[in-house]
Amino acid sequence: MTEDQYLHEIVTPTEPLSACIYLHHEKEVTYIAPHWHQGIELSFTVAGSIDDFVINEHHYRTQAGTILVVNSQVVHSIRSVLKLADEAISIIYPYDYVSRLYPEIENEVIDLNQPMRFKPLQKEIYIEIQTTLFKIYKNLQTKGKFSNLKLETLDDQALQLLLEYFTRPKTEYDIIYGTKEFEVARIQAITKYINEHYADKIKLVDIARQVNLSKEYLAKFFKNHMELTIGTYTNNVRAQKAYYDLLGRKHNLTETAIKNGFPSIRAMNKSFQSIYGKTASNIYRNGRL
Numbered sequence: 001m002t003e004d005q006y007l008h009e010i011v012t013p014t015e016p017l018s019a020c021i022y023l024h025h026e027k028e029v030t031y032i033a034p035h036w037h038q039g040i041e042l043s044f045t046v047a048g049s050i051d052d053f054v055i056n057e058h059h060y061r062t063q064a065g066t067i068l069v070v071n072s073q074v075v076h077s078i079r080s081v082l083k084l085a086d087e088a089i090s091i092i093y094p095y096d097y098v099s100r101l102y103p104e105i106e107n108e109v110i111d112l113n114q115p116m117r118f119k120p121l122q123k124e125i126y127i128e129i130q131t132t133l134f135k136i137y138k139n140l141q142t143k144g145k146f147s148n149l150k151l152e153t154l155d156d157q158a159l160q161l162l163l164e165y166f167t168r169p170k171t172e173y174d175i176i177y178g179t180k181e182f183e184v185a186r187i188q189a190i191t192k193y194i195n196e197h198y199a200d201k202i203k204l205v206d207i208a209r210q211v212n213l214s215k216e217y218l219a220k221f222f223k224n225h226m227e228l229t230i231g232t233y234t235n236n237v238r239a240q241k242a243y244y245d246l247l248g249r250k251h252n253l254t255e256t257a258i259k260n261g262f263p264s265i266r267a268m269n270k271s272f273q274s275i276y277g278k279t280a281s282n283i284y285r286n287g288r289l
Contacts, residue, residue, distance in 0.1 A: 017148060018097050019155045022090040023140050031275045033236045034077040034226050035195075036188050039092040040110065041070040042158065044133040048086030052079045055113065057227065062088075065130055069112045069162065075187050075226065079275075089137050093159055101159075108167040125165045132158045186211055187225055190218075191233070198237045199261045204230060235271040238262055243276070246284045253284055 020039075024030075034054070043053065045062040053060045053068055055076045060068060070076045072095050080086075099105050115126060136154045139147060189211050194202065207230065208215040222230050242260040245251055253265050257280075262268040269279035276283070 017152050017155060019094070019159075020092040021136065021140065021151065021155070022092075023137075024086075024088040024090065030078060030080050031236065031240065032078040033233065033240055034075050034228075035191060036073050036075050036184075037092070038072055038095045040072055040095065040098055040105075041076075042091045042093070042133075042162070043068040043070070044089050044091075044130075044137070046087035046089065046134065046137050048088075050078060050080045050086075050088065054078070054227075057225065058113070060113065067112060067126070067129060067133065069110045069166075071109045073184050073188065075184070075191070087137070089133065089140070091133075091136070091155060091158070093155075098159065098163075102163050105163070105167070107170055109170055110162050110166050111168045112162065112166045122165055125161055129158055129161050132161070183221075183225065186213075186221070190222060190230070194230070194234050194237055198234060198241065199259065201261070202234055235262075235267070236275060239268070239271040239275050239280075242268060242280060243272075243283070246280060249284070253281060256280070256284075 043050075043062075043066075045064055045066045047064050049064075050060075050062040050066075053062060053076070055068065055070055056074045060066075062068065095105075112126075115123070118126060132154055136151060136158070139150050139154065190207055193207055193210050197206075204215040204219060208218045211218065213221065219230060222233070226233060228236075238260045242256050242262070245256045245259065246253075250256075251259060253268075257263075257265050257268040260268070262271070265281065269281055272278060272280040272283065
């Protein structure tokens with residue numbers, strides 16, 4: 001599984017653009033486990049809200065018009081009950097694409113998530129980016145021979161405004177809120193291992209060996225940075241994978257649990273109840289949340 005295959009649960013990708021655009025419109029509980037990717041991600045809440053968007057340990061509740069940026073290699077997650085009026089788009093700019101056009105990004109980060117700190121000009125530019133993102137959203141609703149050209153132009157316009165008006169030098173702590181670069185790399189290694197081995201019986205000592213830590217320090221480190229235990233994170237990843245198997249009714253409950261690393265239906269039900277508010281058994285019977 002590649003990194004960008006588990007970035008979002010419910011998405012409609014748009015191709016063949018330089019950036020990846022995702023339109024979020026499902027009306028159900030959405031949980032996206034903590035993850036990271038090389039690209040720079042922009043989230044725009046068109047209508048409604050996102051209950052809890054966590055970026056590098058900072059929690060955000062969005063409303064219509066909110067823009068959030070996830071810099072390259074920053075751990076983030078989402079938990080939200082999507083309601084009837086909720087609409088959002090995400091744009092992921094490949095890091096190679098951004099660095100080719102703007103090499104300075106190697107030593108900078110985009111600092112956009114605290115509007116109360118904006119200077120007067122930044123407040124004006126923020127409104128301009130909102131307008132550009134809303135145009136992208138509207139263009140995703142229509143299909144025509146110029147649609148991709150319009151989207152490519154608007155994507156680049158949003159990126160140019162972000163880079164020109166909201167970048168700042170990286171500090172020794174690398175990412176905006178203070179996580180050191182080696183800590184980010186360590187989190188990446190841990191989460192990558194779990195996402196690649198979630199179907200297996202993962203032991204704490206196995207992960208610790210991968211990152212050259214004692215299992216005791218590993219457990220403490222992960223809990224401090226991710227705000228959940230490794231066991232909970234692992235089961236959340238398993239539940240995400242199992243959810244789609246259940247919707248597709250590819251296997252019965254026992255087969256689904258085993259295929260996705262759960263020791264039993266009971267364990268799978270417990271994880272589903274925590275994330276989705278319903279058990280796997282209930283979702284299997286009804287075919288959806």
